[in-house]
Amino acid sequence: MPDKKNIRALSDEDLMAWLAKEKEPAFRSKQIKEWIWKKAARNFREMKNLPSGLIEKLENEFELGPVRVNETQISSDGTIKAAMLLSDGLVVESVLIPKGKRMTACVSSQVGCSLSCKFCATARIKRKRNLLASEIFDQVVLMDRLAREHYGQALTHIVYMGMGEPLLNFKEVVKSVRIITSPEGLGMSPSRITISTAGIAKMIRALADENLRVNLALSLHAPDDAKRSQIMPINEVNPLEDLKDALRYFYNTTGIRPTLEYVALRGFNDTPEDARKLLTVTKSIVSKINIIQYNPIDGGEFLPSYGNQLKRFTDLLKKGGAITTIRRSRGKDIDAACGQLANKNKLSEQKQ
Numbered sequence: 001m002p003d004k005k006n007i008r009a010l011s012d013e014d015l016m017a018w019l020a021k022e023k024e025p026a027f028r029s030k031q032i033k034e035w036i037w038k039k040a041a042r043n044f045r046e047m048k049n050l051p052s053g054l055i056e057k058l059e060n061e062f063e064l065g066p067v068r069v070n071e072t073q074i075s076s077d078g079t080i081k082a083a084m085l086l087s088d089g090l091v092v093e094s095v096l097i098p099k100g101k102r103m104t105a106c107v108s109s110q111v112g113c114s115l116s117c118k119f120c121a122t123a124r125i126k127r128k129r130n131l132l133a134s135e136i137f138d139q140v141v142l143m144d145r146l147a148r149e150h151y152g153q154a155l156t157h158i159v160y161m162g163m164g165e166p167l168l169n170f171k172e173v174v175k176s177v178r179i180i181t182s183p184e185g186l187g188m189s190p191s192r193i194t195i196s197t198a199g200i201a202k203m204i205r206a207l208a209d210e211n212l213r214v215n216l217a218l219s220l221h222a223p224d225d226a227k228r229s230q231i232m233p234i235n236e237v238n239p240l241e242d243l244k245d246a247l248r249y250f251y252n253t254t255g256i257r258p259t260l261e262y263v264a265l266r267g268f269n270d271t272p273e274d275a276r277k278l279l280t281v282t283k284s285i286v287s288k289i290n291i292i293q294y295n296p297i298d299g300g301e302f303l304p305s306y307g308n309q310l311k312r313f314t315d316l317l318k319k320g321g322a323i324t325t326i327r328r329s330r331g332k333d334i335d336a337a338c339g340q341l342a343n344k345n346k347l348s349e350q351k352q
């Protein structure tokens with residue numbers, strides 16, 4: 001028997017056409033979509049207001065391809081990392097970061113990653129495939145359940161900063177945002193969603209044109225092309241000038257100020273000279289900058305910037321007028337912090 005189609009990957013038109021072919025009334029489409037997205041049904045039997053004959057047809061023809069939580073680990077700081085099992089047996093990771101009233105889910109957009117950022121554990125896992133919008137959606141639903149279960153609170157924010165480069169899975173990422181923010185889906189405000197990119201200028205512009213109203217974070221991590229290309233090979237084809245142009249376009253089109261993420265690496269990008277160069281970048285675009293503590297990965301070549309060195313660096317940025325926030329990483333003890341996903345767990349089996 002051929003593989004069943006994933007019903008959540010069907011377009012509205014395809015679903016309508018299938019219902020017509022099966023001689024089912026068109027209004028069933030609305031009911032099915034409500035079960036699929038708003039109620040996040042895990043199987044067709046849950047769809048109580050559908051007649052049993054239709055449920056049977058749906059079961060025979062389609063699957064829901066649900067993502068399941070395979071394993072969770074809880075950090076001493078309350079961060080929860082979940083290994084998410086996809087319907088084809090591959091695994092990605094999602095992270096729940098509780099901070100006061102803020103409950104943030106960090107979701108993955110690809111299995112592995114095709115970019116080779118030197119500071120990142122995910123880079124060691126070959127990209128296997130893009131996630132479907134429904135698989136990104138499921139991570140959000142499951143992290144929301146974990147947030148309610150462990151902290152009695154619903155999710156408040158979503159960041160696309162897990163495994164993979166979201167803008168290289170553009171169509172499904174955009175689709176997932178539309179479902180998550182739609183009243184027919186989870187109804188979350190797009191202002192609580194951030195898409196993070198390693199920097200693909202053309203796709204930053206495309207994202208602006210989608211008018212999703214989401215936030216954008218650029219993983220900058222170095223103040224000039226020479227250093228950036230050393231740690232992020234994608235910079236060779238997306239140099240800083242192109243990225244700055246794209247960020248200006250994003251700001252001018254959406255009115256949303258992009259964030260620059262900058263992981264501070266000891267002796268590599270945290271010197272006073274780096275701060276001065278970085279200020280020339282921040283001054284040329286409307287932006288804010290997050291300085292992130294680096295989390296070393298096994299066998300990695302970098303160490304975190306710390307103490308006076310880090311303070312001098314951030315003080316220079318602030319003095320230079322950059323809107324600067326220092327982000328302490330969460331979930332380090334369970335390898336859930338930025339850049340650590342896939343560091344030491346069964347994902348390593350997916351490397352090849």
Ligand code: SF4
Binds near residue numbers: 122
């Ligand atoms: S930092 Fe992001 S884009 Fe770079 S290798 Fe890691 S997952 Fe991929």
